[in-house]
Amino acid sequence: MAPLAAWYRDAARDLPWRRDEFHEEFGAWGTLVSEFMLQQTPVARVIPHLEAWLSRWPTPRALAEATPAEVVQQWANLGYPRRALWLHRAAIEITDRHDGVVPRDVEPLLLLSGIGDYTARAVAVFAYGDRHPVVDTNTRRVLARAVLGQAQPGSPSRRDLDLMDSLLPTGDAESTVFNAAAMELGATVCTSRSPRCEICPLIDDCAWVAAGRPDTGDTRRRQAAFEGSDRQARGAVLRVLRAAAPDPVLLQGVLPDWPDPLQRDRAIDSLIADGLAEADGETLSLPR
Known part of the structure; x- marks a missing residue:
């Protein structure tokens, strides 16, 4: 696989997290944030959100001082918003345990919220330049x-x-x-x-x-359709809450015309369970 490195030098896309000035400004924190955002989200959608996020919270300590509501609202339409809360918790842990510096070694990285083996290795390799296999x-x-x-x-x-x-x-x-x-x-x-x-x-x-490019079959699990799914309902509820923030919304006013009321209620319940929304009597809001 020797020709791979030469090809990469000529053909690699110009992405923000690959630029020297990006690393000089944001360091390992910028790499960590980009990896959180890139999970199950296309690069083109991530870039503007990443720049806005790091402009607002350029360090773990800055994000740690934010409220969960601010974090979820800033995440906007990136999808899988639990990642925003995990990143927020990781920032608090980095601030408390590592004096605001993203750790270099894989093991302490794995102890941070929302970080699995891939993300830990990606930070160690792409932020710090250490030798580890990184497999996505x-x-x-x-x-x-x-x-x-x-x-x-x-x-x-x-x-x-x-x-x-x-x-x-x-x-x-x-x-x-x-x-x-x-x-x-x-x-x-x-x-x-x-x-x-x-x-x-x-x-x-x-x-x-x-071998003649044999078709060995696609063993990947297909992602369920988004249209009409509980994921779509969760996203719709979050849009209502973000638009109203910091004010709460009456529960009866959250998607009153949603075609499946039971699905809407499931979406609200699951957002509360995930810590992405808070219910207070007859109102619903982003987490405080």
Whole structure:
């Protein structure tokens, strides 16, 4: 996979979190915020929200001083708003436990709210330049095709990290580039449904191409349709609360014309359970 780094230097997208000036200004905190926002959200939607977020809260300590309501409101339409509360809690933990500095090592990162193995490794690698395998969905697809000869990766497992680790260059800087390049290739060239093999830097070494690009089946779990879903109802309720903030809204005035009243009530109950909304008698508001 030697040609990957050279391809990345020429073809990588110009994204804010890859710029030197971004790291100089926001450091590991900027990387952490970007990783939270990028979970299950397209890059194009994240960029304006990331810039607005870091302009308002440029450090963990600044975010820790915000209220949950301010955090949820700023998250706006990024989706999966529980991530906003997790990020807020992580900022408080970083402030209290690490004197406002995002930790460098994977283990203390994993102890922060909302941070799993991928995010912890991504911060350690892309913010601090340490050598760790970083594997997301795009990387797993590149590994499945180029190394294993499969059209789609199987279920995530420790084997993905072990395989990536075996391919990483020994140097810290080179391994950081390799991690980023594998993700970029999966996101822009080795895509799930329409891979552009003709421009892939790994075409001469790809096990899947050498095998004739066999269809090994798509084992990924399909995401349920958004239209008409409980997720759509939750988002609609949050929009009402954000528009009214900081004032509460009468419960009977929250989506009174929603086509499925039971679904609306489920959405409200689940938002309260997740800490994204608060009920007080006959009113509903963002968390205080």
